[in-house]
Amino acid sequence: MNTTSDTLECGHSLAELSAYLDTGQIADPVHLETCPECQAGLASLRHLSELGRELLSSDVADAGSGTDDWMQSILDNLRLELRPGRSIPLQSGNPNDTLWETEGSISALIRSVADALPGTAAGKCRLHGDVATPGAGITVDVEIAVVYGHPMEERAATLRQELAETLALHTELTIQAINITVTDVLEPPKPASPADPTTPADATTPADPMTKEQP
Amino acid sequence: MTEPLEVGDIAPATASGTWAELGGLAEQLLGVVQSVDGVIAVYPAQPLWQSIAGAALSVVTGDAPALITLTDDDELLAVKTRIAVGTSRPAPAVAREVAEAVRRHLLPRPAAVDVSVVKVGA
Numbered sequence: 001m002n003t004t005s006d007t008l009e010c011g012h013s014l015a016e017l018s019a020y021l022d023t024g025q026i027a028d029p030v031h032l033e034t035c036p037e038c039q040a041g042l043a044s045l046r047h048l049s050e051l052g053r054e055l056l057s058s059d060v061a062d063a064g065s066g067t068d069d070w071m072q073s074i075l076d077n078l079r080l081e082l083r084p085g086r087s088i089p090l091q092s093g094n095p096n097d098t099l100w101e102t103e104g105s106i107s108a109l110i111r112s113v114a115d116a117l118p119g120t121a122a123g124k125c126r127l128h129g130d131v132a133t134p135g136a137g138i139t140v141d142v143e144i145a146v147v148y149g150h151p152m153e154e155r156a157a158t159l160r161q162e163l164a165e166t167l168a169l170h171t172e173l174t175i176q177a178i179n180i181t182v183t184d185v186l187e188p189p190k191p192a193s194p195a196d197p198t199t200p201a202d203a204t205t206p207a208d209p210m211t212k213e214q215p
Numbered sequence: 216m217t218e219p220l221e222v223g224d225i226a227p228a229t230a231s232g233t234w235a236e237l238g239g240l241a242e243q244l245l246g247v248v249q250s251v252d253g254v255i256a257v258y259p260a261q262p263l264w265q266s267i268a269g270a271a272l273s274v275v276t277g278d279a280p281a282l283i284t285l286t287d288d289d290e291l292l293a294v295k296t297r298i299a300v301g302t303s304r305p306a307p308a309v310a311r312e313v314a315e316a317v318r319r320h321l322l323p324r325p326a327a328v329d330v331s332v333v334k335v336g337a
Contacts, residue, residue, distance in 0.1 A: 094328075097330070105332055
């Protein structure tokens with residue numbers, strides 16, 4: 001898996017985490033048990049790997065590795081979002097106590113909800129607004145890539161509903177809008193044909209952004 | 216002076232007891248936090264990359280980083296923990312229960328509990 005060399009706050013990079021998934025080897029395996037950001041990264045990388053296998057299983061295994069622009073885009077967003085981020089205050093039962101959720105934990109939760117839908121991979125998952133101020137209006141922006149054959153509008157509506165329920169349950173944020181954008185439709189290319197030596201070798205063909213729905 | 220106290224440290228007595236005693240208390244509090252329904256993991260209270268000295272010490276000694284940190288400033292015992300919460304129960308409610316359980320365990324000693332939810336879901 002192609003990743004750049006920039007690192008998460010804990011010092012590990014997505015490239016290292018990807019190598020760990022491939023080989024089971026990493027310099028300090030104990031760290032993985034104690035770092036929620038690395039655990040979220042591993043979960044996302046596992047999902048991307050599974051999605052890649054799903055694409056490759058559709059008669060295109062001989063077509064080549066592809067440019068993987070869509071996957072690179074997702075990895076770029078992962079790099080930004082696998083961080084603790086801002087602290088989101090929670091109501092406490094005692095004035096001496098301070099309770100928080102990290103922005104990273106909520107981004108990872110949003111990503112897990114999107115990734116749980118078949119044939120879907122979450123790209124950008126962002127909270128916009130002043131999350132540190134209780135009651136402030138928050139907008140959620142989620143970008144997804146969808147494997148061709150999964151109805152997009154239905155997928156977006158399902159995801160929005162599930163995100164609304166999940167965020168209402170697990171946060172105290174005042175969600176004003178959940179914007180879902182399908183940025184890529186992952187369409188397997190036609191198998192290479194001897195009669196057509198110019199057939200592209202891409203394993204996937206990202207399409208133009210297809211939908212952007214507002215609640 | 217306010218100092219973070221980590222499990223396992225051995226040091227002279229403080230106003231509230233020895234560091235070893237507080238280390239034992241931190242171990243008790245870890246059990247309290249882990250026993251709250253919905254808590255699926257407890258992470259190091261201070262991420263290693265925020266503490267170069269702590270990171271260096273861990274490399275040298277192989278010690279696991281402290282999961283509960285205690286800070287005693289004579290008036291309040293500050294307790295800090297970072298947790299992962301499963302999806303079966305609302306994360307904010309679990310965080311509140313953790314704080315209440317810690318406070319209950321420490322009675323009658325006054326405490327300030329800092330709970331950070333750093334992961335939601337398995």
